[in-house]
Amino acid sequence: MTHDQPARLPVTSISDLLAAVPYLLGFHPADSLVTIGLTGHRITVAARADLPAPATIPDWVPQAVRQHLALLRNVDATTAILIGYGPATAVTPVVDAITPHLHAAGITIFDTLRVTAGRYHSYQCQDPRCCPPDGVPFDPHYSPTTVHAIVAGQTALPDRAALVASLAHTASTGMTEASRRAQERALAAQISGGRAALIRAGRQAVGEAFARYAADAALTDDEVAWLAVLLADIAVRDHAGQATGQATGTEPWLLALWTDITRRADPAYAAAPATLLALTAWRHGQGALAAVALDRALAADPHYRLAHLVDHALRHGIPPTALDHGPTSGNPAR
Template identity: 60%
Template sequence: MTDFNRLPVGSPADLLTAVPYLLGFHPTDSFLTVGVAGARVVVAGRADLPEPSRVAAWISGMARSQIRLLRHADATRVIVIGYGPATAVTPVMDAMTPRLTAAGLDVLDALRVTDGRYFSYLCQDPACCPTDGVPFDPHRSDVTMHAIVAGCRALPDRAALVASIAPTSGAARVAVTRATVAARTRRRALLAQAGHDGLIRAGVDAVTVALARYRDEQVLHDDELAWLTVLLTDPVIRDAAWQASDDRHVPMWTDITRRAHPPLAAAPATLLAFTAWRCGDGALASVAVDRALAADPDYSLAHVIDQALRAGLPPSVLDGWPHIGQPPL
């Protein structure tokens, strides 16, 4: 998540301009909770808006998860924002706002964003909140300038974020698939010759090579990448890579996740999720978890990170993992 508190937010328009940089993409058809503790924004949660006919079924689970998210972040106040037409947003606001209040949270505002205008469900003063909404132009805001200078990004929508880690296609994918076939043969031969200890040594060496290569702003060759992804299927080697990774390695795991033979994407995508979570990019972490679980629906470490993200837990909950003698997740 972007360091929201470094951005000059002083009005609803500023807040709404900052939200895409908070999430990493411009939300559409979305419901957001922005949690505040003291004078600081401490957490933001986003979900797709349900169909109006499904709000009753959707609201109980969503309210519980958002309240849990806010409490884990020690938020005492909340701003809720709906992106979409009134027919989709209003039923959600009508159902969610009283649940947040009943949970002891102070709802500072409830906003709807439609066609470049925002509307408040709580403010009835036409001087500041006219019935036809307040227009705002994010391109003319100082918030946008500050966000860009700070190196923040805001992709057009969540689909663009998903596409940023989607599998490569064409000749690049064919080349890695062929290299993966050879890497699997090489792995079997190494295991037969040197046993599991030899495989672990090879895995640690491959991780070390990758870290050095990307530190020098280069990338792995197809054969090297295929070899690493085949080795990462071993949880011990995956954990060695996990232990060596931090927020500096988001570009590395992004590249490896995109280029990996898709059935082998679970490990690198999970490591991408972890490193993105570490540097505060919850949106990227979430789509990386989805990518991992698409490759392997039972991948346990991806499920652990997914549950932590949904609960709004900090990445420090995994401090100390993994360590020697600890069973792999």
Template identity: 60%
Template sequence: MDHSHDRVPITSPADLLAAVPYLLGFHPTDSLVLIGLTGPRVAVATRTDLPHPDDVAAWVDELTPSQIRTLHQATADTAIVIGYGPAAAITPVMDALNPRLTATGIDLFDALRVTDGRYFSYLCQNPACCPADGTPFDPHRSDITMHAIVAGCHALPDRDALVASIAPATGPARTAITRATTRAKAHRSALVRDAGRNALINAGADMLRTALTRYANARTLTDDELAWLTVLLPVTAIRDAAWQATDSQPWHLAMWADITRRADPALAAPPAALLAFAAWRRGDGALASIALDRALAANPTYSLAHLIDQLIRAGLPSSVLDGWPDLDQLHLRLLGDADA
């Protein structure tokens, strides 16, 4: 994820480790985190599940090219690698990955392992600052944590909590939206039959304006309004209007997250893909990835979700769409990265 907007004063490994959950949006476990720096600034942060011990070599072969692309696209000249887990899981990964990174010209500033509240450096052998039994740290007592909270950043307990934050609604809320969606589908059919497709597109534009106004003012849609929007979003013209209206404002994320969570699961692909786009534009790669999972679970062939997935896998920074929409330029960038 792109963190060019972050301004957190990091002066030690403990500071960096306290900042990582706020860079990712959750506290990582059993993970490999790669931090890319441009000068003293965090330019990008990515997280990957650790491989099975028998799969380390193949995992590193697959991971390294995408990580290198991500670092280069973010103009990062220095990297810090952090492994979260026991030594038996982290050390083989570090032994395989770190030489591959340095061989491509990336300056590896440090390689850390976080285990049971202590961090260990694979590069520093000075016992004065990096003792063999590790250095204890408490991220909850860090000034970095306070700085992040005051700045409005949040870190969920783990990735599962982030997944749960946009999981389909259950119980009475699910029942209510199912009934509202049935009514909305009937209304859509009647509108097309009586007034034609242009009337449907106009209705979608009106509903989109209502949604944008509502969430910009920290309010939400009713079940009937939300159901009406979700039965209209599969229309490409309406979806594209929503896409063009979506960027990185926090309330855009809040809007599409709420609509994704409350929507009938069968209709979740458009709002989840738009949430992924907003999250990617804001630099929240973890949420973008989870939103893409929701979109593709609802519709495995959904083109917008696949396009955003291409953007992320190509390591393109969100700034590639500054001044968008220019889809021709975007496709050329993707083709160029595929040929590289």
């Protein structure tokens, strides 16, 4: 499940809402259950989960209900819209299974929808004048909401696979050699000055990286490799995390910085920058990107503790304001 605190988009109809969903998530969903939470008349959370196989729905429901309720309650949302993307055989049993539990928990269900082959169907509207049996056609690519999102600089990739591909490792011989040199350099620094020398070097490397990307430039292979190796020390990683938050946490170049380091760093050192990317994306309200970044982090190190903590927060709808208390500060574990 991915969690976002969406940017404001004008939504005055179901078609507008469906046009907004890809921009709230960062990609066009498929075979998904999307939950939209409203606080008053404002969308305050958008979450996506894969549709479960029909045979697994009874086992899926309890955990799904807990996650949905946590997502909604953490943003004080009392109203929800459920949207299933896929064929009726996959969507209808899921909507039928989860809706009564949300009702019982005091959540008002504004609507439950199914999107199939460019048409939407409302499970709650039986009036054929506005909800014909064969569905209402809509085009998410041509809508005032879409135009507003694009003008605001928001993007929606074709699908989740494209989002995953955007963070894929960019292997190069130059980076392999740069990583080897960085490891040798770190070893020499530790021998001569101990861990304190590495931490000092890490703080300097973080500052230089911030200055470079704030100026719309990028690090060289040697600089990326050096920073990635230094981030393996949790004190350096925590300093980078705190510096990211202090830089307002929502500067566009921060996402560019940690995305670039995550893609280019040796996979053996990807856990720290990928987790920092997840934290940054979380602050930006890009829960889908945060989730994909966490997948990268845990692929590099399945036991990386901070990645697991952030993953838990995303799955349970904890808002990024929790970062104001410094989630990496003083964390003795990875």
